[in-house]
Amino acid sequence: MSGIPQWIEDRIDHNLDNTLTQAHVVETMVESERPFFSVRQLHARVKPDVSAATVRNRLRELQEIDVVATETYPDSITLYYIDYPESSWPLSPEGERALHAATPLDRLSTRGFLTLSDTAGIRTLVLAGFQLSLVLFALGGVLTVAGVDTAGTRSDVVLWGSAFDLLFVSLCLLVAERLVRWGRDQYRGSSADASTDFE
Structure with missing residues (x-):
């Protein structure tokens, strides 16, 4: 799980009995080009193939341990993103540094x-x-x-x-x-x- 930051690695539950682990969900989010996801978007990307309810359950667990945060919009759309403690939503620390450093x-x-x-x-x-x-x-x-x-x-x-x-x-x-x-x-x-x- 080299793609997962250490602060997340220290918090997540490494229960390998689950078909879809918290690590799988986080790794999919971290490695993707997208800064945030709906359940449906994340469900389409995660491996192994599981139900959307399972993806939602893992996201809820990750939210409880402050790894994932949410933003809710009209029409009941909820977006999930990695809750990096050192940067503002929805950018990773690297993305925020690049945004501030790179002028046209x-x-x-x-x-x-x-x-x-x-x-x-x-x-x-x-x-x-x-x-x-x-x-x-x-x-x-x-x-x-x-x-x-x-x-x-x-x-x-x-x-x-x-x-x-x-x-x-x-x-x-x-x-x-x-x-x-x-x-x-x-x-x-x-x-x-x-x-x-x-x-």
């Missing part, structure tokens, strides 16, 4: 940039470009008003020129990303239409 720019890869496929990363980069352009415009304006000239160069002109260049590049990047996204949407739409024609 952290996740932006060279491939995602060159193919303009990482929409969030590209837009974050464009926004940063717009903000930096604004800073350069402001600095150029301050130097112009103050009449400051550094080392024989026209600092204000250089800053304004850089700001226009950066603004232009950011706008081009934004337009390119939107055109690529529009093209992909059109291609997906035409592919979907073609597949329905053959059915």
